[in-house]
Amino acid sequence: MERKTIRKWFWVWEFDKEEQWLNTMAQSGWVLDSVGFCKYNFVKCEPGEYTVRLEMHDPDDEYIAFMEETGAEYIGRMVKWIFFRKKALDGPFEIFSDIDSRISQLDKISKLTASLGFANLAIGLANSFNPVTNVGWVNLIVCAVLMYGLGRIHSKKEVLEKERMVRE
C-alpha cells in the first residue's frame, strides 16, 4: 500500500488547524495511519473516505474501546493527543456534541498549555541566573509563545461560554 510521511509542527492551541489539515489530506486521498512526534504517516485512501478527529485525552484503554464500539478507529497517540478516524459512509463523526463538553476539552488544553508555560518560565529564569548555561532566553521565549496560545484558547472558550448562556 502506498504510504507517505509528513513532518509538521503544530502548536498546542492549533488543534483545530491540525484537524482541518488532516481532513484536507483525507479529502485528497491520504488518510492518517499512525503518528509520531511531529510526524504524520499517511496511507492512500479513496478521496473523502474518512473523517479524522483528534482530542486531548489521558491514556485510557476503556475510552478507546468505547470509541471503537461506536465505529471509530483508533489511529494513535502523540503525547497527550489521540487520533481517530471513521469511514464517512458510517455517518458523520464528531467527538463532542454539546457546548459543555467542548468547553471542558478547552479547559484540558489550556491547563496543559499553562503548565508548559510555567515550566518554561521556571527553567528560563533558573538558566538566566546561571552564567555557565546562558540559554535561559530560549525558555522565556517559549513561555511567551505559550502564554499567547493560552490567550487564543481562552478567547475560543469565551465564545462558547457566551453561547452557553442562551443554549446548550
Add this chain to the structure above:
Amino acid sequence: MNENIALTESTYYILLSLYRPQHGYGIMQQTEQLSGGRIRLAAGTLYGALNSLTEKGWIVPLPVQEESRKKEYKLTETGLVVLKNELARLQQLVENGRQVLEEEL
C-alpha cells in the same frame, strides 16, 4: 445539592435511554431514534456524561459479561426520581408556552 435545576438535553436522553439497560452505542442509537434524528450524541461527550452520571449515582454500570466487552448501564432509583422531576418541569414549560402563545398555535 439543588436537584431542581434543568437537565441538559444530552443528559435527559441518556437517562431516558437507560430506563432499560443499555450500552454506549445503544444509547447513541436510541437517542437519535427518539429525537427523530435531531440529536446525535458524540462518543466523547457521551463517555464524559456516563462517567459524571455514574459519579452522581443517577446511573450504575452493570457487571461486565465475560464474552462481550461492552459495558452496560442502567438508571438508579435516584436517577428515576431526577428523570420524573425533569419530565414535570418540561411539562410545565410546554404548558406555559402553549398558554402564552395560544393565538399563534
